[in-house]
Amino acid sequence: MAEIALSTERLCKHFGDVEVLRDISVDIPAGTTNCILGPSGSGKSTFLRCLNWLEEPTSGAITVAGVRLQQRSGKPAPRRELALARGKMAMVFQNFALWPHLTVLENIVESPVHVLHRPRDEVRAEGLALLERVGLAAKADVYPHTLSGGQKQRVAICRALAMRPQIVLFDEPTSALDPEMVGEVLAVMRELAAGGLTMLIVTHEMAFARDVADTVIFMDQGQVREISPPSVFFTNPGTERAQRFLQRFM
Ligand code: ADP
Ligand code: MG
Numbered sequence: 001m002a003e004i005a006l007s008t009e010r011l012c013k014h015f016g017d018v019e020v021l022r023d024i025s026v027d028i029p030a031g032t033t034n035c036i037l038g039p040s041g042s043g044k045s046t047f048l049r050c051l052n053w054l055e056e057p058t059s060g061a062i063t064v065a066g067v068r069l070q071q072r073s074g075k076p077a078p079r080r081e082l083a084l085a086r087g088k089m090a091m092v093f094q095n096f097a098l099w100p101h102l103t104v105l106e107n108i109v110e111s112p113v114h115v116l117h118r119p120r121d122e123v124r125a126e127g128l129a130l131l132e133r134v135g136l137a138a139k140a141d142v143y144p145h146t147l148s149g150g151q152k153q154r155v156a157i158c159r160a161l162a163m164r165p166q167i168v169l170f171d172e173p174t175s176a177l178d179p180e181m182v183g184e185v186l187a188v189m190r191e192l193a194a195g196g197l198t199m200l201i202v203t204h205e206m207a208f209a210r211d212v213a214d215t216v217i218f219m220d221q222g223q224v225r226e227i228s229p230p231s232v233f234f235t236n237p238g239t240e241r242a243q244r245f246l247q248r249f250m
Contacts, residue, residue, distance in 0.1 A: 002029035004063075005167050005198040006051070011060035013046055013222075020046050022222045024060070028167070028200065033193040035209035035230075036202045038219035039245060044202040047219070048169045051200075052089045053082060064088045065166050090160035094172045096152040098144040098159070104131070105140040108159045116163070123162065130158040134188050150181030154188055161192075168192075170201040206249045210234050218242050 006028040013021035021043050028034055036044050049055035051062060053069070056077075061070040064085040069077050098107050108127035112118045131137045134154040144152055153173055160168050173189070174182040186208050193199065193212050203209060209216055209230055216233040218226040220241045228238065237243050 002031065004028065005030040005032075005065060006200075007063045008051070009061040009063075011047070011050060011062065012058045013043075013050055013055065014058045020222050021050065021057070024224055026217060026224060026227065028198065029214075030166070030198050031196040032214040033197075033199045033212055034201065034215045034217055035213040036200060036217045036219060037204075037206075037209060037233075037245070042219045043222040044219055045171050048091070048171050048200065048202060051169060052086050052091060053077060054091075087163075088166045089169060090163045090165035090167075091169045091171065092153070092156050092160050092173050094176045096144075096149075096156045096176075098152055098156060100144055103141050103143055104136070104147070104155050107144065107155060108162045111159070112162050112164075127158065127162055130161055131155075133191075134158060135184075148181060149177045150184045153177065153181075153185045157185075157188055157192075167198045167200065170199065170203070172202050172204065174203070174205060206234070206246075218245070220245070 004027050008024050008026050011021055011024040024047060038044055046055060050057045057071045059071050061068060062085070065088045067081055067085045069081055069085055102110060105124065105127050108130065109120065109123045112123040113120050128137060128140060131140055134157065136151060136154055139147065139151065144155070147155065174185050177185065186205060190212050213230050216228055216230050217224055218233065225239050226233065226237065226242050233242065234246065237246060
């Protein structure tokens with residue numbers, strides 16, 4: 001059995017009376033690429049946000065690299081465990097969320113220096129190597145507003161990786177991009193998958209999910225309806241909901 005990088009147990013989230021996540025239990029083996037698919041409004045973003053406690057779950061538990069956070073009603077999660085768990089994860093957003101007043105390299109270096117207290121010189125060298133990997137070494141000293149959307153997202157991926165996370169969460173990383181820039185970002189993610197990074201990716205890029213994912217997690221109406229390898233999910237989905245969802249992409 002592969003080591004489990006992240007697991008949830010009966011994770012639930014309500015906004016007032018609205019039940020947005022219902023009993024989500026998943027195990028994510030280390031080193032796997034997991035694509036979360038599902039219609040708009042099915043709870044995919046809320047699920048990712050609950051994993052790093054950007055959104056506090058209503059009930060349930062999350063275990064990240066051996067650190068378990070159990071939601072107890074009315075009580076905040078213990079600070080130490082929360083910081084430990086969050087430190088294992090990094091997130092890449094649809095809209096990049098780069099700091100406009102910092103250069104590309106400064107965007108990457110900021111958190112490892114200020115949050116992890118690592119030496120700036122060492123982190124700069126690592127940041128440059130990351131930029132090299134995504135083909136943006138020449139952009140280290142420019143400001144984000146001079147970059148294309150695809151370049152910004154590649155920088156955002158470098159910034160996430162500079163925190164040396166064990167798991168990277170992506171929330172529709174290519175949805176805000178012009179179509180001609182989607183490929184360059186997916187190519188970087190494909191390479192990360194091949195390198196064995198553990199990833200959870202909310203996406204509508206069906207070809208990417210089919211080719212790159214180890215596992216497809218299909219969500220609908222706040223529940224995980226199906227967990228299967230893409231070879232099964234895309235040819236013979238086990239639920240009628242998934243069949244209907246896939247028909248829209250055919
Ligand atoms: P997805 O990412 O799959 O499109 P979301 O997780 O964004 O879905 O949303 C799931 C449901 O939760 C939607 O019905 C949405 O309106 C609701 N929701 C999300 N965030 C909030 C919030 N902060 N307050 C109230 N409802 C919310
Ligand atoms: Mg969403």
